[in-house]
Amino acid sequence: MCRCLICETQIKSFMSFGRMPLGNGFLAPENYSKEYFFDMDAAFCEKCKMFQLTQQPDEEQMFHENYAFFSGTSVFMAKHFQEFAEDVIKNYLQSDPFVVELGSNDGIMLKNFADRGIRHLGVEPSNNVAEAARKKGIECITEFFNEDLAEKIVKEKGQADAFLAANVMCHIPYLHSVVKGIATLLKPNGIVMFEDPYLGDVFQKTSYDQIYDEHTFLFSATSIQYLFGVHGLELIDVIHQETHGGSMRYVLSHKGARAVSDGVKNQLDFEKSFKLDQSASYLQFKQNCERSREELVALLKDLKSQGKRVAGYGATSKSTTILNYCGIGPDLIEYISDTTPIKQGKYTPGAHIPVKPYDEFKGNYPDYAVLFAWNHAKEIMAKEQDFLHSGGKWIVFVPKVEVLD
Ligand code: JHZ
Ligand code: SAH
Ligand code: ZN
Numbered sequence: 001m002c003r004c005l006i007c008e009t010q011i012k013s014f015m016s017f018g019r020m021p022l023g024n025g026f027l028a029p030e031n032y033s034k035e036y037f038f039d040m041d042a043a044f045c046e047k048c049k050m051f052q053l054t055q056q057p058d059e060e061q062m063f064h065e066n067y068a069f070f071s072g073t074s075v076f077m078a079k080h081f082q083e084f085a086e087d088v089i090k091n092y093l094q095s096d097p098f099v100v101e102l103g104s105n106d107g108i109m110l111k112n113f114a115d116r117g118i119r120h121l122g123v124e125p126s127n128n129v130a131e132a133a134r135k136k137g138i139e140c141i142t143e144f145f146n147e148d149l150a151e152k153i154v155k156e157k158g159q160a161d162a163f164l165a166a167n168v169m170c171h172i173p174y175l176h177s178v179v180k181g182i183a184t185l186l187k188p189n190g191i192v193m194f195e196d197p198y199l200g201d202v203f204q205k206t207s208y209d210q211i212y213d214e215h216t217f218l219f220s221a222t223s224i225q226y227l228f229g230v231h232g233l234e235l236i237d238v239i240h241q242e243t244h245g246g247s248m249r250y251v252l253s254h255k256g257a258r259a260v261s262d263g264v265k266n267q268l269d270f271e272k273s274f275k276l277d278q279s280a281s282y283l284q285f286k287q288n289c290e291r292s293r294e295e296l297v298a299l300l301k302d303l304k305s306q307g308k309r310v311a312g313y314g315a316t317s318k319s320t321t322i323l324n325y326c327g328i329g330p331d332l333i334e335y336i337s338d339t340t341p342i343k344q345g346k347y348t349p350g351a352h353i354p355v356k357p358y359d360e361f362k363g364n365y366p367d368y369a370v371l372f373a374w375n376h377a378k379e380i381m382a383k384e385q386d387f388l389h390s391g392g393k394w395i396v397f398v399p400k401v402e403v404l405d
Helices: 029-034 075-092 127-134 147-157 175-185 199-205 221-229 262-273 279-305 318-326 358-363 374-383 385-389
Strands: 013-020 038-044 051-053 098-102 119-123 160-166 186-197 233-241 247-254 310-313 368-371 393-396 402-404
Touching: 013 279, 013 318, 038 279, 075 160, 075 186, 075 374, 119 147, 147 175, 160 175, 175 186, 175 221, 175 233, 186 199, 186 233, 221 233, 221 247, 221 262, 233 262, 279 310, 279 318, 279 393, 368 374, 374 385, 374 393
Parallel strands: 098 119, 098 160, 160 186, 310 368, 368 393
Antiparallel strands: 013 038, 038 051, 186 247, 233 247, 393 402
């Protein structure tokens, strides 16, 4: 038993994924002996409806000066954040605006504000990715956001017209402090817009690889409305996104400051009808995960027995959950190709599969490639036509395990 991170109700995990390393803990063999592991268990709180991990590593262990994930590795995501920023600029900024982004990483979103000379600030604790942003002329501070930092920002820079975040809110266990900070930072008619992987998509697609150390929570409109409501902020719109395999953008303002769209009620109704608010659904989800694991392992073992060469495509954080939960190692997957320099030459967390540069894949295609970066399928399929033409086949596991050729 433990306490819900949001409402402090006693909760119990419904599923254990077993011992897990850091999702982004790519490492060299000399560090295997001190590799960090934790028990990754998931729980659902019946009261506030929040899906959460029951324990996770300290934030400094995950986010630091050697953080492995650079947002700019996807061209599609750069376009997504350009459109996101343009919507904010067109619809929510007034004269001499100030925009704050949490988890600004290499500046993929803020670049669009900086290039237009809009006053902005990124809050980014991982200094290597923050440095990449600074090189593009983006202002950012190497800090973890919380209520104290929010007060400091208001004193030094004033309140914000727009508070933005993508794929970071769900990473922070102390969300009450964060949301309190947002309420302090936001102008009376300011706008909050953030997006994260959507619990409904994870359920529908059995995309259990969205569960790993960095993802403390999987949000729904129901759980977000509860959490922000505690701090006087109101959910005024929800906009579903295709990114990261299905995300939700939540739009909020100070309570009463703006009209609430019908979309909010529709989404809350959907979540009820889809039974996202009931514990029993989580047992079904657990069974779906187990079945997906069995099918993937059986497929890889079968290909191995046929002497086929299998590689991975995209050394994602998500793949850490797949590889460790399924017990897949270098015996079944030769290497994983990835375009991120900091990951190359290292080994995947826990499973210790070598991560190789993209040239390794391009220069000598394997028979099969497991698409670990399945959320970028459109972008990847479009540029990897040659792989298929040369007889290569994709292995996907979301929404179901299958071979595509
Ligand atoms: P990708 C990370 O998750 C971690 P990951 C984090 N917790 C999160 O929530 C999301 O990002 C936002 C490579 N790649 O985006 C680059 C290619 O090699 O699915 C990346 O290493 N070739 C913050 O790690 C990985 O794949 C390509 O053509 O699960 C993709 O990682 C493309 C497009 C990517 O995020
Ligand atoms: N927004 C980008 C990056 C997501 S990666 C995108 O969607 O692609 C998540 C980022 O959040 C990491 O760069 C990490 O260092 C940062 N982060 C983690 N905890 C944070 C906190 N408490 N405050 C601000 N940023 C945080
Ligand atoms: Zn709760």
